[in-house]
Amino acid sequence: MRSIQEINEKIKKKEAVVITKEELLALAEEKSSRQLLEEIDVVTTATFGPMCSSGIYFNIGHTSPKIKLGGGKVTLNNVPAYAAFAAADLFLGASALPEDGPRNSVYPGKFSYGGGHIIEDLVAGKDIVLEAFTYGTDCYPRRSLQSYVNIKDLNEANLFNIRNAYQNYNVAVNSSSRIIYTYMGMLRPEFGNATFSSAGCLSPLLCDPYFRHIGIGTRLFLGGGVGYVVWWGTQFNASPPRSDKGVPQEAGGSIAVIGDLKQMSKEFIRGASIQGYGVSLAVGIGVALPLTDEETLKYLLVKDEDIYAPVVDYAYDYPNRREKVLAKVSYRDLKSGRIILKGKEIPASSFSSLRKARQIMKELKEWIKEGRFLLTEKVGDFPRTGHAPRPFKERPL
Amino acid sequence: MITKRIVLRFPKEMVDRAVVWRLAKDFNLEFNILKAEVSPAEEGILVLELKGKDDDYQRGVDYLKKSGVKIQLLSEDIVLDHQHCVDCGLCVALCPTQALRYDSESLQVEFFQEKCLACGICIGVCPYKAITISF
Numbered sequence: 165m166r167s168i169q170e171i172n173e174k175i176k177k178k179e180a181v182v183i184t185k186e187e188l189l190a191l192a193e194e195k196s197s198r199q200l201l202e203e204i205d206v207v208t209t210a211t212f213g214p215m216c217s218s219g220i221y222f223n224i225g226h227t228s229p230k231i232k233l234g235g236g237k238v239t240l241n242n243v244p245a246y247a248a249f250a251a252a253d254l255f256l257g258a259s260a261l262p263e264d265g266p267r268n269s270v271y272p273g274k275f276s277y278g279g280g281h282i283i284e285d286l287v288a289g290k291d292i293v294l295e296a297f298t299y300g301t302d303c304y305p306r307r308s309l310q311s312y313v314n315i316k317d318l319n320e321a322n323l324f325n326i327r328n329a330y331q332n333y334n335v336a337v338n339s340s341s342r343i344i345y346t347y348m349g350m351l352r353p354e355f356g357n358a359t360f361s362s363a364g365c366l367s368p369l370l371c372d373p374y375f376r377h378i379g380i381g382t383r384l385f386l387g388g389g390v391g392y393v394v395w396w397g398t399q400f401n402a403s404p405p406r407s408d409k410g411v412p413q414e415a416g417g418s419i420a421v422i423g424d425l426k427q428m429s430k431e432f433i434r435g436a437s438i439q440g441y442g443v444s445l446a447v448g449i450g451v452a453l454p455l456t457d458e459e460t461l462k463y464l465l466v467k468d469e470d471i472y473a474p475v476v477d478y479a480y481d482y483p484n485r486r487e488k489v490l491a492k493v494s495y496r497d498l499k500s501g502r503i504i505l506k507g508k509e510i511p512a513s514s515f516s517s518l519r520k521a522r523q524i525m526k527e528l529k530e531w532i533k534e535g536r537f538l539l540t541e542k543v544g545d546f547p548r549t550g551h552a553p554r555p556f557k558e559r560p561l
Numbered sequence: 562m563i564t565k566r567i568v569l570r571f572p573k574e575m576v577d578r579a580v581v582w583r584l585a586k587d588f589n590l591e592f593n594i595l596k597a598e599v600s601p602a603e604e605g606i607l608v609l610e611l612k613g614k615d616d617d618y619q620r621g622v623d624y625l626k627k628s629g630v631k632i633q634l635l636s637e638d639i640v641l642d643h644q645h646c647v648d649c650g651l652c653v654a655l656c657p658t659q660a661l662r663y664d665s666e667s668l669q670v671e672f673f674q675e676k677c678l679a680c681g682i683c684i685g686v687c688p689y690k691a692i693t694i695s696f
């Protein structure tokens with residue numbers, strides 16, 4: 165047993181023993197739980213993949229004469245931004261698309277540029293074209309603005325993602341007789357392939373399945389910089405079906421996170437074009453878990469073979485909100501590239517980059533070893549029970 | 562039977578000569594024109610998919626080469642840019658010839674050009690536009 169404060173004291177003295185989740189699983193082959201608990205202070209976990217509910221807000225500073233963007237129309241590289249805050253604040257979501265783009269009219273659409281790419285371009289230090297048209301007031305007389313903007317000139321630019329790092333997620337297949345293009349990628353007919361999108365046992369929220377450590381206020385690695393958990397993610401499910409070991413067997417919980425975009429790097433913030441579907445943002449998230457007690461270690465030792473994901477048909481069941489699970493497959497099988505479905509072996513591939521997850525775990529480990537990143541005690545809990553996503557309640561007019 | 566996608570480059574002086582029709586007539590090769598940029602007095606580029614018996618294919622290609630046409634496999638124009646690739650591996654399961662493979666040690670995607678048919682599926686599927694074709 166050790167407290168987070170004790171661990172932080174060791175981190176400050178650069179004496180903390182920090183390992184990655186992969187290293188923990190390797191060590192667990194030769195050492196007992198007791199030894200692991202005694203010797204290790206912190207374990208880093210990570211995930212990297214497209215997370216559509218991501219966005220940025222930023223402040224451009226005041227022009228002369230002043231302009232009121234709030235209530236006007238604003239585009240960034242021809243992609244509409246949300247201009248409904250005060251005069252100089254804007255929001256841009258990862259899935260935003262140019263108004264005159266082809267979308268899916270030439271099917272399957274390429275979605276070569278959108279919100280996610282603008283976020284990546286800003287992070288990369290590229291100039292972005294801002295165009296604004298609005299109404300004039302006595303205090304904000306200017307009605308239009310066309311200018312380059314650059315992240316270095318923005319007052320604040322923050323990544324603010326309302327649903328990231330899902331605990332677990334569907335495996336997508338296609339039961340129909342034609343190719344379909346989904347947010348889970350291209351799916352071949354007659355269950356020709358399967359796609360998945362979790363880092364499995366490396367994924368932070370699967371290593372703390374009951375949110376004993378992760379909660380409101382948790383400091384984390386976000387896109388190459390330091391960020392924080394601000395809330396639970398939208399569509400949060402506090403009581404997903406769980407295995408004997410407590411592992412959520414479907415999407416489960418997620419987190420809302422915030423961080424300074426100016427600290428982030430293109431290595432871990434990437435615009436994504438999903439064929440036939442739209443634009444997204446791939447985000448790298450890393451969480452360092454303090455090895456405070458036996459229970460923490462027990463959950464941290466979860467392996468890919470312990471984690472099962474539901475296989476869902478994206479041709480009929482998913483679009484029609486029929487909650488049917490065709491099968492359950494383990495991440496050990498998914499990561500091997502082949503799964504067995506209906507007695508047939510089919511190829512499986514991933515949206516989640518394990519190479520990036522490994523890179524993030526190592527980078528976060530270095531931050532902690534160098535005393536640059538302290539762990540946090542959460543300041544608020546996520547909902548524990550009774551909080552589950554409900555379907556839309558449609559009430560015809 | 563063999564199916565290959567190849568790029569043909571015709572030098573200026575050959576552009577007005579009828580060549581490709583012989584692939585069908587003399588070598589029983591089925592050809593499908595994927596791209597053609599042929600204009601008088603300029604180098605011409607033709608991208609073909611050829612289908613036929615192995616030895617017919619070989620004889621047909623030899624004939625083209627003897628005629629002065631430069632030939633290269635279309636897959637040589639396909640590039641996996643490791644700077645852009647995040648190694649998710651989404652493309653790997655969709656590649657019909659296993660020209661894209663995932664190394665579970667290095668956690669990286671590898672491209673084996675000699676196996677590539679240049680079908681182009683991976684180009685559309687890659688969320689990061691890390692695979693490109695130029696011809």
